[in-house]
Amino acid sequence: MLLALIILYVITLIYISIVERFRNYASLIAVQGWILLGIALLRLHSLDWLELSFIITETLIFKAVIVPAILMQVIKKTGINRISSTGTSQFNSLMLSITALTISAIMTYYVADQSINMVFFGVALYALLTGLILIVLRSRIFTHMVGFLVIENGVFLFSMAIGVHMPMLINAAILLDILLSVLMLGMFMTKVDKHIHTDDSNSLSRVKD
Amino acid sequence: MIYIFFAIWLTIGASAFLATNRRMVHRLCALYLTVHALFAGVVIGGKYLTTSGEFFTFDELGTLFYVLLAVVAVFIFIHSEAYLKRDDIKNYRNYFALLMLLTTAITGVYFANNIAVTWILLETTTLCGAGILYYRRSEATLEATWKYLFVCSTGIAIAYLGILLLCAAAANTSLNYEDLRQLIIAGNPLYLKAAFLLVLTGYSCKMEIFPLYTIGVDANFAAPAPASALLSTGLVNAGFLAIFRIYRLFAHTELMGWVQNVMLIIGVMSLLVGALFLRRTNNYKRFLSYSTVENMGIVAIGLGVGGAGLWAAVFHVVCHTLIKSGLFLQIAIVRQVYNGYRINRIGDYIKINKVGAIAIIAGMIAILAFPPSPLFISELMIMTQALAGGAWWLIAVMVLLLCVVIFTICHRVIKLCYQPNQDEVHPSNIDRRLSYSALLLLLAAFVLGLWQPEVLTSIIDKIVTL
Known part of the structure; x- marks a missing residue:
């Protein structure tokens, strides 16, 4: 079951690198949130109930519900539905994504040892690379935000890779990270769109030398 | 507690x-x-x-x-x-x-x-x-x-x-x-x-x-x-x-040598970026920020060379705190006078606010590590340590980049004080007490350049005892 969820998570990562509609991005982030919830439940069941309920609650509320809902609101509010047509093509994005997956698999094979779960490590690395690819290749600010959320999800997965024992401090750190994501999304929705054109990151060019 | x-x-x-x-x-x-x-x-x-x-x-x-x-x-x-x-x-x-x-x-x-x-x-x-x-x-x-x-x-x-x-x-x-x-x-x-x-x-x-x-x-x-x-x-x-x-x-750990090499690369890159962008910017606040990048690059080099360089790095950060905060507070007063930070337009500051201008020139001397600046001691220690380790390439790169930094900072600061002003000025906004108070931070830095109290040196000694 755990492996099935991980494979599903990898599929969402491949899919997220080729989709062009913002609604699909939001849906995939929601799906990732639910998958992470399932993985956390299966992987961390041996934790004491307080820590487990903390992780489950934060994953459910923020990753699976609030963040995707805010993304949908942003799409509605800005009225922008697609990635920029001048960006990298779907085929090239797919090729890059598969290359990132291959690199992650090779690195995991050479790097991982008994202290880290190999599958979790590899997928987390792939998530990190996918997030970076989205930030670097896509020109719209919304896609950058999605790239950041993909990295955050990868970090969450990685924290489960280092073993089932998660000190409360790690949980607090994850929560703070999620809160920061929500703050950024809120700022994006309420402030950025009014003043800065959200359709192009080139509009972020006032602050420079 | x-x-x-x-x-x-x-x-x-x-x-x-x-x-x-x-x-x-x-x-x-x-x-x-x-x-x-x-x-x-x-x-x-x-x-x-x-x-x-x-x-x-x-x-x-x-x-x-x-x-x-x-x-x-x-x-x-x-x-x-x-x-x-x-x-x-x-x-x-x-x-x-x-x-x-x-x-x-x-x-x-x-x-x-x-x-x-x-x-x-x-x-x-x-x-x-x-x-x-x-x-x-x-x-x-x-x-x-x-x-x-x-x-x-x-x-x-x-x-x-x-x-x-x-x-x-x-x-x-x-x-x-x-x-x-x-x-x-x-x-x-x-x-x-x-x-x-x-x-x-x-x-x-x-x-x-x-x-x-x-x-x-x-x-x-x-x-x-x-x-x-x-x-x-x-x-x-x-x-x-x-x-x-x-x-x-x-x-x-056995990785310490590798860690120090990484710090050296990061330090040299920061120094390079700081030196180059100091010349490029047209805003006094960004100018001071690139100076921070440059100084933190020197600190990273100090960590990279190790030994006495480590002591110098900590001392450099301490003194940089006093100097840079003093300079930023002086620049805050500059903004109140000119309502902006444009390097190519504002000038004549020495005529408008003599105390502030002298403080900025003092800050320039301090940040450029000219004696009696405390940064002179730290930079000299880092270079001596690098020399002891035979890192001639590092000395050459540092000296070259520091020459660019010295030229740029002197040029920009002298422009602020003496070039003809092209912007509207608001001299009524000047509160000279603020210029004097920010000058105190710079003076404290110069005191550290001339005399390092026993308590400070012993604390840094303990900090760098790895």
Whole structure:
């Protein structure tokens, strides 16, 4: 079951690198949130109930519900539905994504040892690379935000890779990270769109030398 | 004990959000600074080196930088009051509340003895800093705030990956620096290397070094100038401490040589970027920020060469705090005179505000490490150590880049003081008492250049004992 969820998570990562509609991005982030919830439940069941309920609650509320809902609101509010047509093509994005997956698999094979779960490590690395690819290749600010959320999800997965024992401090750190994501999304929705054109990151060019 | 102080600071900071008039804000600020003075007294006066709670320790490193922060904060709060006196009360109170919360978070970073607590508090500084950056509510500040949040969050997330990897390598869950120090000796070297690179990359956005230095420059540009003094010193020092604590973890491992090489590369790159962009910018605040990048590059080189370079690096950070905060506060006065920071347009400052101009020239001498600047001592020590290690290439690169820095800073500062002014001036805005007070910080730096008190040298000796 755990492996099935991980494979599903990898599929969402491949899919997220080729989709062009913002609604699909939001849906995939929601799906990732639910998958992470399932993985956390299966992987961390041996934790004491307080820590487990903390992780489950934060994953459910923020990753699976609030963040995707805010993304949908942003799409509605800005009225922008697609990635920029001048960006990298779907085929090239797919090729890059598969290359990132291959690199992650090779690195995991050479790097991982008994202290880290190999599958979790590899997928987390792939998530990190996918997030970076989205930030670097896509020109719209919304896609950058999605790239950041993909990295955050990868970090969450990685924290489960280092073993089932998660000190409360790690949980607090994850929560703070999620809160920061929500703050950024809120700022994006309420402030950025009014003043800065959200359709192009080139509009972020006032602050420079 | 520290938790009680944290509770008091947070309560005062939160209360400032509800203040209805300026007098109330001023009283809360005075109370906040008094509590800091009290805490500094307690830490220095004997409680030193005792553990306070599970997550904080009053070690030499934290104490030294905390005392500096407490001193600089007094000047920053006073200058902020004068700088923002015409702004509406809502923005005014929010600014001071966030400034107090930021100072509290930085204090926490200084004393944290746990890698996760350091990370959490650095993340908190991002939240508080973002609020301060957006103070002007303009498109430029919004853009800078957005970039700051985005890049810092991504950087901090990368650092978090590094921390998790470090814990995995140490097969440890306590996350305490002391425990990690013992356990990573037997850790997987590949994990440790990857962890160090990730943490260094992530925290570089706070220490304003290569690769994520840009965000600190943008932050200093957008924030009100007195707040930039805090971001460019207190927060940069927090980044330095976070990296230095990780650096110390590796001291007894076989990877120390590799870690020092990485620090050298980062240091040279930061120095290069700082030197080149100092010439390119047309804004005095960004100019000072690139000077911070350049100086932090020198600090990273100090960590890279090791030995006496390590002592020099810590001393350099201490003196840079006094000099850079003094310069940023002087630039805040410049802005009140010209209503801007444009290098190619503003000038004649020596005729408009003689004290301020002399202070800026003194700051130039100090930041360029001309004797009797204390930075002369630290830079000389770093170069001597590099020479002892046979790193001629490093000396050549440093000298070349420092020549560019010296030329650029002299050229820009002399322009500000003597070139014909092309912008409208508001001489009535000058409060010479502020110029004198910021000059005090620079004078303190010069005193350290001429005489290093025994207490300071012995504290730095203990800090660099790895």
